[in-house]
Amino acid sequence: MFSFKHLNRIVSLLVAFSSYVRCDNTTAPTRFGVIVFPGFEALDVFGPLDALNLNSYDHSMNLTIIAETLHPVRTNHLPWIKYHVNSTFGAEVLPTHTFETAPPLDVLLVPGGLGTRAPSPLLNSTIAFVKERYPTLQYLLTVCTGAGIVARAGVLDGKFATTNKRAWEEIIVLGPKVKWVPKARWVVDGNIWTSSGVSAGIDLTIAFIASVWGNATATSIANGMEYVAITDSHNDPFSGLYNLTMPAVQP
Amino acid sequence: MFSFKHLNRIVSLLVAFSSYVRCDNTTAPTRFGVIVFPGFEALDVFGPLDALNLNSYDHSMNLTIIAETLHPVRTNHLPWIKYHVNSTFGAEVLPTHTFETAPPLDVLLVPGGLGTRAPSPLLNSTIAFVKERYPTLQYLLTVCTGAGIVARAGVLDGKFATTNKRAWEEIIVLGPKVKWVPKARWVVDGNIWTSSGVSAGIDLTIAFIASVWGNATATSIANGMEYVAITDSHNDPFSGLYNLTMPAVQP
Numbered sequence: 273m274f275s276f277k278h279l280n281r282i283v284s285l286l287v288a289f290s291s292y293v294r295c296d297n298t299t300a301p302t303r304f305g306v307i308v309f310p311g312f313e314a315l316d317v318f319g320p321l322d323a324l325n326l327n328s329y330d331h332s333m334n335l336t337i338i339a340e341t342l343h344p345v346r347t348n349h350l351p352w353i354k355y356h357v358n359s360t361f362g363a364e365v366l367p368t369h370t371f372e373t374a375p376p377l378d379v380l381l382v383p384g385g386l387g388t389r390a391p392s393p394l395l396n397s398t399i400a401f402v403k404e405r406y407p408t409l410q411y412l413l414t415v416c417t418g419a420g421i422v423a424r425a426g427v428l429d430g431k432f433a434t435t436n437k438r439a440w441e442e443i444i445v446l447g448p449k450v451k452w453v454p455k456a457r458w459v460v461d462g463n464i465w466t467s468s469g470v471s472a473g474i475d476l477t478i479a480f481i482a483s484v485w486g487n488a489t490a491t492s493i494a495n496g497m498e499y500v501a502i503t504d505s506h507n508d509p510f511s512g513l514y515n516l517t518m519p520a521v522q523p
Numbered sequence: 524m525f526s527f528k529h530l531n532r533i534v535s536l537l538v539a540f541s542s543y544v545r546c547d548n549t550t551a552p553t554r555f556g557v558i559v560f561p562g563f564e565a566l567d568v569f570g571p572l573d574a575l576n577l578n579s580y581d582h583s584m585n586l587t588i589i590a591e592t593l594h595p596v597r598t599n600h601l602p603w604i605k606y607h608v609n610s611t612f613g614a615e616v617l618p619t620h621t622f623e624t625a626p627p628l629d630v631l632l633v634p635g636g637l638g639t640r641a642p643s644p645l646l647n648s649t650i651a652f653v654k655e656r657y658p659t660l661q662y663l664l665t666v667c668t669g670a671g672i673v674a675r676a677g678v679l680d681g682k683f684a685t686t687n688k689r690a691w692e693e694i695i696v697l698g699p700k701v702k703w704v705p706k707a708r709w710v711v712d713g714n715i716w717t718s719s720g721v722s723a724g725i726d727l728t729i730a731f732i733a734s735v736w737g738n739a740t741a742t743s744i745a746n747g748m749e750y751v752a753i754t755d756s757h758n759d760p761f762s763g764l765y766n767l768t769m770p771a772v773q774p
Contacts, residue, residue, distance in 0.1 A: 315573035322566035328610035335612045361579035361586045366595050366615040469749035498720035498761045510749045
């Protein structure tokens with residue numbers, strides 16, 4: 273009988289083969305880091321991490337979770353956000369390193385969320401970390417309003433980028449020198465990948481995996497997540513919905 | 524200029540209106556719990572929680588994160604799983620309550636992941652908690668192989684249910700009295716909602732929100748997540764991919 277075990281073996285062989293036929297000279301990244309801050313959007317982090325985690329079964333990779341301190345970081349309860357009702361609905365994630373102790377990284381992922389709207393100076397250390405680390409990174413990835421943090425670090429200046437479409441106007445003012453792309457599921461400019469809102473981070477990650485480890489690996493991971501990935505970066509179902517009226521800058 | 528603030532106000536009014544026109548006698552659930560165990564799949568938890576979190580801005584809801592102990596719970600590093608390569612790629616989440624201290628709940632969410640393949644007796648307390656609590660719940664939701672845990676608790680006996688399509692054969696043997704549905708993005712039988720693999724949990728949750736709080740609320744949340752939801756439970760893009768040969772039982 274054809275079992276899960278057989279299917280797994282076939283998938284592993286296909287993945288190994290696709291890695292073998294990738295004969296360019298780039299080195300696949302192994303050292304991943306993700307920044308978390310109070311009020312980060314959980315799916316911005318755990319969508320991409322879930323896809324990368326599946327990739328880590330076949331490719332050696334490690335993950336560092338980085339925050340200002342080692343205290344647990346909550347996804348909600350932000351004193352500067354007025355909630356409409358009295359809810360207590362969030363989770364706490366444990367950082368592994370602080371901005372001071374984080375090891376060298378190949379890839380840094382910056383999520384969004386209501387926490388990116390923190391009043392100054394709450395995000396200063398986060399922004400400073402992005403600014404300090406960007407020159408040493410192989411890739412910088414942002415999800416949703418995480419692009420606003422990266423824009424404030426100045427590393428998007430002169431580059432094409434996108435962000436959350438509902439929060440568009442709030443975020444683009446944070447990067448007046450950025451060439452913001454209003455209709456894009458995600459944008460790649462050099463080694464910076466920026467995605468549209470929340471779930472677009474999963475599509476960015478699947479596309480990133482395809483770019484680094486090949487299409488067969490990316491498809492296998494999307495299938496493993498039973499996720500119908502948007503694989504065309506120009507296919508943005510939400511730009512029109514939020515009536516973005518900016519000039520259509522396209523990379 | 525039409526701004527984010529105006530859009531938010533319009534959405535809030537629409538949501539309030541849709542709640543008003545929901546004139547049946549059911550009471551919307553407020554007390555949510557999610558079980559976490561070593562090796563739970565992060566997206567199984569944080570996809571649904573992200574959607575529910577957005578709902579909690581307009582509807583009073585609280586969340587309890589429940590595990591065997593209050594120690595941080597990892598998404599990976601399971602001693603009984605053989606990894607192909609040397610990777611360290613996971614995150615730790617903090618429970619708020621144990622199986623002994625968890626408060627009364629209206630909704631319990633059970634995720635899947637490689638942790639559901641833990642050798643006996645590691646999951647016994649988790650299974651016992653589901654068995655003990657099910658009679659007191661308004662709704663029981665499972666994502667992915669979480670259906671295997673719930674099946675082992677006996678609460679799916681005689682009911683229609685679905686699970687991860689790649690791990691199909693592994694899971695259905697855990698519930699020989701369950702009417703497993705091989706082609707379904709999710710299945711509802713009475714007050715039990717079971718979804719297909721990983722990302723299907725987001726679709727289940729959007730559909731659950733539509734069922735309880737109305738379509739306008741669910742659509743607003745999916746749009747906020749910039750998520751293209753599968754809204755037809757019979758639309759299962761992955762059943763065929765994994766060549767499921769079981770008789771097509773449909774509720």
